Amino acid sequence: MIEQNIFLLAPLSGIIGFVFALILIKDVLRKDTGTEKMKEIGDTIFTAAMAYLKRQYKTIAFISLITAILIGIATGYNNLDLGIKTALSFLLGAFCSSVSGFIGMYVSVKSNVRCASAARRSLNEAIKVAIRGGAVSGFLIVSLCILGISGIFIAYNGFSYPKIVPYEIVGFSFGASFVAIFALLGGGIYTKAADMGADLVGKVEKGIPEDDPRNAAVIADLVGDNVGDCAGRGADLFESTAAGIIGTMVLGTIIYATTQNISWIIFSLLIMAVGLLASLIGVLSVRGNETEDPIKSLNRGYLITLILSVIGFYLLSTYILNSLIYFFAGLVGIITNIAFVYITRYYTEGRFRPVKSIAEASKTGAATNILTGISVGFECIFPTVITISSALLISYWLGSLEGNGLYGTAMATMGMLMTCAYILAMDTFGPISDNANGIIEMSGEEDARKRTEGLDAVGNTTKALTKGYAIGSAALSAFILFSSYITKVIELRGSFDGVNILKPEIFVACLFAGSIVFLFSSLGFRAVGKTASKIIEEVRKQFRENPLIMEGKAKPDYAKVVDITTKAGLKEMVAPSLLAVISPIAIGILFKLLGFDAAESVGGFLISGAIIGTLLGTFMNNVGGAWDNAKKYIEAGNLKDGNEIVKKGSPTHAAAVVGDTVGDPFKDTVGPSLNVLMKIISTTTLVLCVLFI
């Protein structure tokens, strides 16, 4: 069969991506690690990061194993085969996500010091180390995702049972989102608590600069950047990719039922395979030179990836689906992606009105800074919603020209997701360059300082852009996921009339979903606050008990702070994660007991959760970036009061620092976690809806 041959493109590209990642690892690890002092700092970060990761994944592995057993029982009690297969898919999803996160982090915390060392010689070399070290994460994530899904498809004999196997693979997506919610929350709490702890005692109370080696929280802060941005975002996008691929597979079963053409089921895997190869070429093309802004060379690489992706999508859809229309639907996704980049830029870069207005408002103090920030953050939801809405409606309309609107939206989602590997490479570029800058600062290598500072600034931009990408793809994936849920309900009981929000129980389910999104966020903020206050106490204690630290004559006890952060981060991530997993099932069972149509109510819950998660997530991700850059705008000397330039250390700057600190958990803990929340409520439900249907 021709489909079976083409299908091999998926595992093949997965293997190519994986091998490419290994080559990158070898390439990066070969680089030198600089002076003794740099090596020492690099090793400290590495050891602390690995210690955290090992404990995080151990905790996740333990909870996952229990959950897998519960899933096996829940889905297998009247269908043993399904139970075992779903539980195994779940474990494989969790495993692949964890492995890619772990190795990606490993390389990331090995790359930082190498990037720092390279920066002493040339910008081009430093950029290459950072983007290639970052690309390891991106390629591992996408390849393992493709390999895992295509592996299960083959193992469960998908070509013989194409209508059943996609539902069994759903466990993979659940496993991935399960790991993602813990990794994002754990990492997000770690990184922001450490950051706040370091800043509030170091910068605010003691007046020492960022990344100062006298600050006992400085290593925890540097570790946190990796834990949050690399491992966290990686798990998030692993999840979106898995959800996109598998959700599209499930929707494909409907078209398969009438056409008997298996291409509709495997198409999403092929798209990701092509996107992975396109990203590979994109990453290889990145090279900087001393005079050019590094962001330009990153953008050039992205442009190449985009062009190749468009060509790939065109070839695949005309050749395999025999449809030009679905290519256009895919194009909608790619354009959406670009639109998101521009919206994010407008709301988070210092060149435009929003960030300027926040900086301006800092002149009258922290309160007006906060209020203006919230106003800006609320505003940016509007263009974002217009973009998502247009993408959904247009792609649905295109799809319905070919007879299946939902498949059109799935194509848009895949169009957006296919450049994921490149985006992830840019994202992990962030913590590597941030760490490199920190290492240069701590080791006193003044010559390389300017280069790494430039790289760090670029990293902040790419991080903000991937956040926009992450939320956009999460919203689209969530839409695909609950469409799959409906498909599954129809499969299970034959019909589904829709989710009629006029019924009081559906209205209540929607309202309830909203309250869960806010409660989840509340727990996230509280976790950061609690952890940060523990760190603050410890850092203050060290300064108080040993005055030599402040004089720079004694080393603070970094390990103690790392240990406190690790323990607190792991402890605090559990409650909100479980809330996310349990709430949709709980409402399903409760509403069934109350005599309502539980399938419909949970449908309302999922949709409302996705809507409110998208709104709140957009707000949080953007406002955090805007506050951050308003502070940087002032620090760069761009703000004037009358004729005088507002200086660092002035009351205006202090007000902007408050905004930045408030924004930190918005953009790095709660905001990103909301991306996963939207999806995990759907994947949980997809797998466990047998409990209440």
Added chain:
Amino acid sequence: MIEQNIFLLAPLSGIIGFVFALILIKDVLRKDTGTEKMKEIGDTIFTAAMAYLKRQYKTIAFISLITAILIGIATGYNNLDLGIKTALSFLLGAFCSSVSGFIGMYVSVKSNVRCASAARRSLNEAIKVAIRGGAVSGFLIVSLCILGISGIFIAYNGFSYPKIVPYEIVGFSFGASFVAIFALLGGGIYTKAADMGADLVGKVEKGIPEDDPRNAAVIADLVGDNVGDCAGRGADLFESTAAGIIGTMVLGTIIYATTQNISWIIFSLLIMAVGLLASLIGVLSVRGNETEDPIKSLNRGYLITLILSVIGFYLLSTYILNSLIYFFAGLVGIITNIAFVYITRYYTEGRFRPVKSIAEASKTGAATNILTGISVGFECIFPTVITISSALLISYWLGSLEGNGLYGTAMATMGMLMTCAYILAMDTFGPISDNANGIIEMSGEEDARKRTEGLDAVGNTTKALTKGYAIGSAALSAFILFSSYITKVIELRGSFDGVNILKPEIFVACLFAGSIVFLFSSLGFRAVGKTASKIIEEVRKQFRENPLIMEGKAKPDYAKVVDITTKAGLKEMVAPSLLAVISPIAIGILFKLLGFDAAESVGGFLISGAIIGTLLGTFMNNVGGAWDNAKKYIEAGNLKDGNEIVKKGSPTHAAAVVGDTVGDPFKDTVGPSLNVLMKIISTTTLVLCVLFI
């Protein structure tokens, strides 16, 4: 007919309430206005408040007139009679709301100085002045609402055309919400911009106390309290009452169609009539004494109102509807009301964990104060949603036992609304006692100080409680309103299958509604910020240009600040108000042009708007109160750092002041406006849906 005789209870109680308000006015105005200095301050506030109100209502009158004409054309182009009647109802609704707001305010700003003067003699007398002055608003609002609606019902010959007239009366509710959105936004912007302006220059920059006569913004601040709490909240609850009564009438037409019993249509009017009389007795029973906490006597009055209301509801439902079940549904509303009081107290009073945690977090600075506040605010959504959900499901279930679930929810709404007059009296108690305290402070009457400070604290509590009440009743009214919308669509085109959120266009409409809620809030925050910065500039300028002001030797130019605030408040209120009115109609027309089922899409828009408005409104109203009271908690000396009490003026206190300032527009501008937003999107649609159906 027996129904016609009973119906007379409504206008009769309206007249009694109105006369009672007139008696109260006479009673309050008879009181003395204290020393010359007090009189002068009182007059200044009075003049400024009236100047603002006149301009506000002139603007509103102008926009209302244009809107009435547009409504007449839109609804009358193929049914002239309907067009004229709807436009007239609209104008009457707008007129009644404005008149009650205007007179209420008039009395409120006459009562403050009388309350201050009475406080020099005894607490009992001061309480009486404040509650009776406040009650004028409450009774005018509820009586004019009842008189207006029952007047139209008679004028349009409701007893002969009971199925048609309720739809014609809907214009009244639209008129009321139209005035409310402007009054709340205008008043809210005025009050908080003045407050922030006064505090940021006075307290923060110059270190002079609150209500210090040297501060040029102090009069604007005192005026603002009346404009916001009295006129604003009054318009909001006028609106909820009208929406509740009329929504229930519309739902009643369905039962009338099968029973031919007109009682179902007029029942809500009768309930409000009984509630008004119960509140009257409640207000008369309030009297304080020197040793008792004033809040106790207010609570006692409320308890009496509640008990009488329950008895009244029981008698009316068993006697007129022949149903004990609907009495229980009403009881659900009354209990919900009480539950809201407790939730609000838990989250906003210093005795409990949430406010304490915010105060505690202030120790590490403004950022942690803000983050903890947001965490608390997000958390309080959960119990609120559980309460609303339980009320809806239980009352719907009760209603369906009698064959009409929606009527059950309407009964719960009426149960909640019936004590409205008393609640409003307590609410307006707030600005009167606040102003009295300000007048005492400015005129240096030290003896009465302790009494008015106590009254002011009580006023803050009652204001917080009425905010919880306002949002709860707004959520329930919004539910009734969109149920009425569906009833109307069925009436217009014969059938309505439901609002199926699975359809992409409905999903998009829901997402869009959410973005409008956030955009509206964004505009509100920005308006406050812009207005406040103009005030800050002016106050700074006055201090700079005339140093004698700071020495207390020259009077600042209060009128200039009042003028700036007035102009800015009026200008800034227009854009968000129009956004609220236009967006549901725009989406209806756009979606019709795109070929979708516009009626269904707009249904999704309304429901999603109500859900997200409730969630966000709950957050904003509570978090503002929590931040406010965290600051007061510290000022009262309740917070300890180690063994030392944290003092006013310490960095910890400064951090709490930032939180309080951020919270101000949350709780007094945007939060309350969201109550009206939820309802106005429905009333607009109810009246204008002919444009897209």
